[in-house]
Amino acid sequence: MxxxxxxxxxxxxxxxxxxxxxxxxxxxxxxxxxxxxxxxxxxxxxxxxxxxxxxxxxxxxxxxxxxxxxxxxxxxxxDAIILDRDFLKVYLEHEIIGLIESEKKDEEFSQYLNVISNSQKSVEYLLEIFEKKWEISRVQDEKVVSASEEYKILNDSISVDSHLYKLYNKLEKSLEDVLSTKFDMSIKYQRNYDPVSxxxxxxxxxxxxxxxxxxxxxxxxxxxxxxxxxxxxxxxxxxxxxxxxxxxxxxxxxxxxxxxxxxxxxxxxxxxxxxxxxxxxxxxxxxxxVYDDAQIYFVPMNNEITEIEYVSKDIKRKLINEDLSPDDFGIVVPNTSVARLVSDYLEEIKVPNRLKNDIPLAESQMVLILLQPIKTLVKGCEVEDLLAMVEGGYGGNTELTIDEI
The missing domain is CATH 3.40.50.300 (P-loop containing nucleotide triphosphate hydrolases)
Structure with missing residues (x-):
């Protein structure tokens, strides 16, 4: 049923x-x-x-x-080993750095790799593209891919002559080697799996x-x-x-x-x-x-970039002219790719913002501060942990800087 x-x-x-x-x-x-x-x-x-x-x-x-x-x-x-998204990100960064050296003969491609490796946001964008492209290649079902507009547009938009396509092919082959089996399930024990496999x-x-x-x-x-x-x-x-x-x-x-x-x-x-x-x-x-009790306005736009600029500038205008703060605004977008574009443009026009869940909980500054006493106790009160506790405010207010302490 x-x-x-x-x-x-x-x-x-x-x-x-x-x-x-x-x-x-x-x-x-x-x-x-x-x-x-x-x-x-x-x-x-x-x-x-x-x-x-x-x-x-x-x-x-x-x-x-x-x-x-x-x-x-x-x-x-x-016995299977699951390679998560964090591994993929570190792996891509490592592989790109390695390709800069091995692809020196192709000066244009090597320079492209160098630009990407020096930009954390570029690596994030690449990871997102890689994940979707990797998923498309693993699914191997054109009908299913076409059913998702986002995936279809991505698949159709990457030119086979582009540096991005060349980079993806190299990363794909390398990752398949890491996963030990190219999804033919020939290995019976201790297989490596990424999220898609x-x-x-x-x-x-x-x-x-x-x-x-x-x-x-x-x-x-x-x-x-x-x-x-x-x-x-x-x-x-x-x-x-x-x-x-x-x-x-x-x-x-x-x-x-x-x-x-x-x-x-x-x-x-x-x-x-x-x-x-x-x-x-x-x-x-x-x-x-549907939302008859809410104020809803429709503003026709030519494309996504124009839409992002309009919304971002309208928020900045309201921040300047009205008694509002960045916390008063929420922007809902269809996917993380658009979210990053919005965030980047807001940063460009000097509007404070943050992406939801852009920082893993384990890396949150507040969580680290709250856990610091436990970490200090477990590790035996090493100097750096004691200093971190002072910096986190556990020693009370002080006018001394960490360097002076």
């Missing part, structure tokens, strides 16, 4: 999701699975359920999709593992919610996941007649193609009708 449920795009979204799944959870908390696209989304729903039960909940029942697939892989291949293992290898165990299903029921956009690799993963449970409940939003919400329509089409029955089908009106 596959059923899709549509919710309004309102502030009470998490409450409605929790109300829907609560009877399923109460039926059997240990045989319940809720899958979301992000940790934030899963946490919000889990906390709503915890309030309803008024007792400790089974946190393992609320999982992010990549976490769920990775844990399955680790269960069946405990973890998903590929799930939809290509895992169904056969399950059949060999004499099983048809992973469980009775799975509830999936929170997906606003479906990348090619998630598309392939969900198709297999749908077949591994007796019941699949997919919660999404009503379609809104606005280009910003085009991904919702694509999710609806995806679910229809997979045989889902819609529980409450209808199409919402235009955005102004």
């Amino acid at each position: 596959k059923k899709a449920y549509l919710l309004d795009l309102k502030n009470d979204h998490f409450e409605k999701v929790a109300n829907f799944i609560y009877p399923f959870y109460e039926e059997n908390p240990l045989d319940f699975l809720f899958i979301a696209p992000s940790g934030f989304y899963a946490k919000q729903v889990a906390e709503k359920i915890a309030l309803k039960t008024n007792k400790t909940i089974n946190r393992n029942a609320f999982m992010v999709i990549n976490q769920y697939i990775t844990e399955l892989l680790k269960f069946y291949e405990p 973890v998903y590929k293992w799930f939809y290509e290898i895992f169904p056969e593992i399950l059949r060999n165990e004499g099983k048809k299903y992973l469980g009775k029921r799975v509830i999936i919610s929170g997906f606003f956009d479906i990348s090619p690799i998630i598309n392939k993963t969900l198709k297999v996941l749908f077949e591994l449970f007796e019941e699949v409940h997919f919660i999404t939003w009503f379609e809104i007649q606005d280009r910003a919400f085009e991904p919702i329509r694509k999710i609806h089409n995806f679910l229809k193609d997979e045989g889902f029955v819609f529980d409450n089908w209808h199409t919402n009106g235009r955005l102004k009708e």
